[in-house]
Amino acid sequence: MRAVDIIMKKRNGESLSYEELSFLIEGYVSGDIPDYQMSSWLMSVYFSGMTPRETGDLTALMMRSGEVLDLSSLEGPLVDKHSTGGVGDKTSFILAPVAAACGIQVPMMSGRALGHTGGTLDKLESLKGYRIHLEQEEILRIMEQTGYVIMGQTERIVPADRKMYALRDVTATVESIPLITASILSKKLAEGAQGLVFDVKCGSGAFMKTREQASLLAESLVSTGKAMGRRIIAVLTSMEEPLGCAVGNFLEVEEAWECLGGRGPEDLMEISLTLASRMLVAGGICTDSEKALSLCREKIDNGEASRIFLENMEAQGGDVEWFLENTGRWRAPAGAVLEADRDGYIQSINAYETGMASVSLGAGRSRAEDPVEPHTGIRFLRKSGDFVKKGEAVCEIFALNKEQADNAVAQMEHAVTMGETPPAAVTRIIREIF
Ligand code: URA
Numbered sequence: 001m002r003a004v005d006i007i008m009k010k011r012n013g014e015s016l017s018y019e020e021l022s023f024l025i026e027g028y029v030s031g032d033i034p035d036y037q038m039s040s041w042l043m044s045v046y047f048s049g050m051t052p053r054e055t056g057d058l059t060a061l062m063m064r065s066g067e068v069l070d071l072s073s074l075e076g077p078l079v080d081k082h083s084t085g086g087v088g089d090k091t092s093f094i095l096a097p098v099a100a101a102c103g104i105q106v107p108m109m110s111g112r113a114l115g116h117t118g119g120t121l122d123k124l125e126s127l128k129g130y131r132i133h134l135e136q137e138e139i140l141r142i143m144e145q146t147g148y149v150i151m152g153q154t155e156r157i158v159p160a161d162r163k164m165y166a167l168r169d170v171t172a173t174v175e176s177i178p179l180i181t182a183s184i185l186s187k188k189l190a191e192g193a194q195g196l197v198f199d200v201k202c203g204s205g206a207f208m209k210t211r212e213q214a215s216l217l218a219e220s221l222v223s224t225g226k227a228m229g230r231r232i233i234a235v236l237t238s239m240e241e242p243l244g245c246a247v248g249n250f251l252e253v254e255e256a257w258e259c260l261g262g263r264g265p266e267d268l269m270e271i272s273l274t275l276a277s278r279m280l281v282a283g284g285i286c287t288d289s290e291k292a293l294s295l296c297r298e299k300i301d302n303g304e305a306s307r308i309f310l311e312n313m314e315a316q317g318g319d320v321e322w323f324l325e326n327t328g329r330w331r332a333p334a335g336a337v338l339e340a341d342r343d344g345y346i347q348s349i350n351a352y353e354t355g356m357a358s359v360s361l362g363a364g365r366s367r368a369e370d371p372v373e374p375h376t377g378i379r380f381l382r383k384s385g386d387f388v389k390k391g392e393a394v395c396e397i398f399a400l401n402k403e404q405a406d407n408a409v410a411q412m413e414h415a416v417t418m419g420e421t422p423p424a425a426v427t428r429i430i431r432e433i434f
Helices: 003-011 018-030 035-048 052-063 091-101 120-124 136-146 159-170 177-190 211-227 249-260 266-282 289-301 304-315 320-326 351-360 402-415
Strands: 079-083 106-110 148-152 195-202 231-238 334-339 344-349 377-380 393-399 416-419 429-433
Touching: 003 018, 003 035, 018 035, 018 052, 018 159, 035 159, 035 177, 052 159, 052 177, 052 211, 079 091, 079 106, 079 177, 079 266, 091 106, 091 120, 091 148, 091 249, 091 266, 091 289, 091 304, 106 120, 106 136, 106 177, 120 148, 120 249, 136 148, 136 304, 148 304, 159 177, 177 195, 177 211, 195 211, 195 266, 211 231, 211 429, 231 266, 249 266, 249 304, 249 320, 249 377, 266 289, 266 429, 289 304, 304 320, 334 402, 351 377, 351 402, 393 402, 402 416
Parallel strands: 079 195, 106 148, 195 231
Antiparallel strands: 231 429, 334 393, 344 416, 377 393
């Protein structure tokens, strides 16, 4: 076989056999196939697409390019959630302990902030002592003890994706549904999950800007995952506005803790509990999503989920005492406030612009190698639909210095739109695919 023939076939719109895809992926990971040939193949896929069978084969080959976690000794269904990323998205910290309290085992491998979206690992690392690099024995021990683990991807998991994603990033080939499907699913399946819930976000702060694009991705994830024998549910959710009131690393963990105590913002509670309930359905704990939802609520109300959250923090090395002492208090030193410039209703808060303001505060990163600040960020005191009087505070900014704070206030002025009448109600949960 020759790589050039495989590239030509895909360029001409033909489908590739398992053997051809295997030759390409194995050859690329071993270094026999150079970047320039892989780039050309990726661009051919971008234009010609892939059949569902090819997408499944590519996913399986990528998954098997490295280590696959063996968590079969754990009791209880293994189910994870994956979000395509957004602004203020801290649902993992809420749904993982809730699902664990209901009997699900959650082996969650997460990522870091990049561009306007935040990263689960950066948020967890804002907690003193919390460790996200874990060995297989520790993963098993922590899951046995607390029912969930949130960890970073090791070098040994899906090396094909690490290499291919870096290449896609610089060759304008990220936005391809089959390539995104294989990239996301291969990593999730390598964790050993039997069931998966996808939160496919759409809107200004999402990777997929339109409902059409998000639906195509959700459908592809569901059909490919199901063809590989997994129970998959995708939920399309709106990411026009930041989720919840906090954007920033420590601020977001703190807000998740408020939700676990039953005091969280409505939008964040709704999305988190919907996703958690679908995890129970994907794991076979409940057959009915309404019953699953009330079971999840019960675990918040009876304090079990918040107890598990603290147990997990401790098991992963976090300093629980430090967290409880600092929650609601630990803030970057320079504060500023965005005030309403007139009386009126908040019409919208642009998620993308809020995400970019948080990057300028150092809470996110524009390049993969940049460090992040743990305690900078934005906290909304008012959200869309609220009536505010001139001079009333809309959001607080926590920055490293005054210049950074003033700059973020100017960015947030742009992100918040005011109007004289209440805005139309938003649909947060757009569609479900299973
Ligand atoms: N996230 C991933 O993990 N892979 C993609 O291809 C796109 C988003």
